[in-house]
Amino acid sequence: MSLQECLxxxxxxxxxxQFLPLSDIKDICNSTLQAAPTKCxxxxxxDGPDYEGGIYQYDKDGIILLNNEVxxxxxxxxxxxxxxxxxxxxxxxxxVGIIWQYLSLKAESMNLGVSQRARAPKKINxxxxxxxxxxxxxxxxxxxxxxxxDFLIEDKLLPIEKKLEKxxxxxxxxICYRDRAIYKNxxxxxxxxxxxxxxxxxxxxxxxxxxxxxxxxxxxxxxTDHSTHGNRDDLKKNGYGRVHASGCAGYAVYPxxxxxxxxxxxxxxxxxxxxGFSGLNRWVQVNEKIYYDHFIKKxxxxxxxxxxxxxxxxxxxxxxxxxxxxxxxxxxxxxHRKVMNTTYWAEIEAGIALAGLQLxxxxxxLQWQKKVISTTDDPKYRDLFNLDTSESLIxxxxxxxxxxxxxxxxSLKGSLIPLVLFYLQG
Numbered sequence: 001m002s003l004q005e006c007l008x009x010x011x012x013x014x015x016x017x018q019f020l021p022l023s024d025i026k027d028i029c030n031s032t033l034q035a036a037p038t039k040c041x042x043x044x045x046x047d048g049p050d051y052e053g054g055i056y057q058y059d060k061d062g063i064i065l066l067n068n069e070v071x072x073x074x075x076x077x078x079x080x081x082x083x084x085x086x087x088x089x090x091x092x093x094x095x096v097g098i099i100w101q102y103l104s105l106k107a108e109s110m111n112l113g114v115s116q117r118a119r120a121p122k123k124i125n126x127x128x129x130x131x132x133x134x135x136x137x138x139x140x141x142x143x144x145x146x147x148x149x150d151f152l153i154e155d156k157l158l159p160i161e162k163k164l165e166k167x168x169x170x171x172x173x174x175i176c177y178r179d180r181a182i183y184k185n186x187x188x189x190x191x192x193x194x195x196x197x198x199x200x201x202x203x204x205x206x207x208x209x210x211x212x213x214x215x216x217x218x219x220x221x222x223x224t225d226h227s228t229h230g231n232r233d234d235l236k237k238n239g240y241g242r243v244h245a246s247g248c249a250g251y252a253v254y255p256x257x258x259x260x261x262x263x264x265x266x267x268x269x270x271x272x273x274x275x276g277f278s279g280l281n282r283w284v285q286v287n288e289k290i291y292y293d294h295f296i297k298k299x300x301x302x303x304x305x306x307x308x309x310x311x312x313x314x315x316x317x318x319x320x321x322x323x324x325x326x327x328x329x330x331x332x333x334x335x336h337r338k339v340m341n342t343t344y345w346a347e348i349e350a351g352i353a354l355a356g357l358q359l360x361x362x363x364x365x366l367q368w369q370k371k372v373i374s375t376t377d378d379p380k381y382r383d384l385f386n387l388d389t390s391e392s393l394i395x396x397x398x399x400x401x402x403x404x405x406x407x408x409x410x411s412l413k414g415s416l417i418p419l420v421l422f423y424l425q426g
Contacts, residue, residue, distance in 0.1 A: 001109040002189030003363045004176040007243040008224050010104055013113020015146035017074035022051045025076060029058040031106040034196050035099040042128055044070060044077040066131045075144040078103055082137055091372045093344045097351020100142055101244060109192045113147045116245050153225055154183050159283035159290055169265060172214035173292035190363035203365045205424045207318040210263045212364055219243060219360035220255055220353045221274045225282055244352040247330030252346035253353045254416060256322040257296055260305045267303050270296040271390055273397060299393045300386040307384060312371055316423035323350050328414030350419045357422050367425040376417050387416045
């Protein structure tokens with residue numbers, strides 16, 4: 001299955017578990033581990049056809065049974081290695097998110113589903129720490145399950161008509177939606193395994209079109225249109241969600257695009273709007289042409305390239321993507337906080353979005369770099385990226401959406417926190 005097929009069909013799943021051959025279990029673990037090859041995974045298995053149920057450790061040397069007393073009712077559970085320290089490193093949480101997305105997409109490619117569970121597994125923590133003589137802290141886990149719903153819902157309503165305001169630029173349609181290929185089972189893209197293992201011929205980025213940046217931003221935080229178990233409240237549009245998981249549909253990640261030289265875009269900073277003008281329609285009509293409904297909007301005309309390069313000691317050519325989070329967004333409801341651990345969830349969600357950028361860049365044959373910002377709360381970054389202005393624009397756009405579902409949280413609850421820089425090598 002291709003990367004974009006997996007992205008468009010990715011969803012939380014409430015199905016039951018099923019047994020897989022050990023070779024498939026190892027394939028899932030191996031693909032997942034590519035997100036962080038120097039670390040290890042802990043997986044809990046049921047009693048299978050050719051393996052004993054229990055807690056396993058998987059790393060570059062293979063899979064080892066640690067304990068056969070704890071088993072799962074699901075296909076498997078995954079716990080990424082996370083060592084407790086006095087001050088938890090931001091990169092560690094982002095890495096957990098990247099691992100989750102690699103796992104989710106790999107499970108999807110095998111017609112399985114996943115569910116992220118944001119509760120600390122205290123019993124598992126204690127058992128694994130006793131077995132490994134380490135101080136792991138597992139804040140969350142992912143369960144691999146059977147698919148409970150697996151069909152796409154195509155938006156066949158007439159697209160809304162819009163006139164573009166100054167500073168708004170429509171992006172290219174994700175390639176899986178072009179000519180309805182994904183619905184007709186005709187889409188042929190780069191396989192997920194090739195993207196994970198980076199087996200795509202490299203090429204020089206093309207700054208003359210919006211094609212690459214459109215695919216990258218969509219893979220990072222775009223919309224999907226499969227049927228899920230209830231993250232939208234409009235029955236005609238039931239099921240639209242993001243390509244990455246979010247704590248109770250909090251959607252804490254906000255991509256910012258810094259443009260130096262890209263197609264017809266003026267230099268400056270832009271906010272990516274993944275849900276378009278309506279929040280529900282997938283298509284929009286502008287000047288009698290039909291476009292996929294996602295766009296960027298300019299919020300600053302300042303030339304930031306030299307300032308960013310000096311501050312972070314990096315070099316980027318045509319553009320840079322900055323991932324910001326709103327720490328107050330995820331799992332923000334009272335009942336959610338009672339059953340879910342919201343600490344660090346936004347950071348992990350940023351890692352999930354970052355995985356989409358990495359994999360899509362691999363699939364496009366692009367060389368990329370990332371840099372985690374170590375002092376995210378330093379006020380100088382608010383000034384550097386003009387975040388006050390971007391926050392005002394985000395909240396302004398949220399008020400103008402049509403048919404906004406009651407549980408869509410596009411507006412901010414707190415302030416934007418810059419976390420990760422993602423950029424291409426020329």
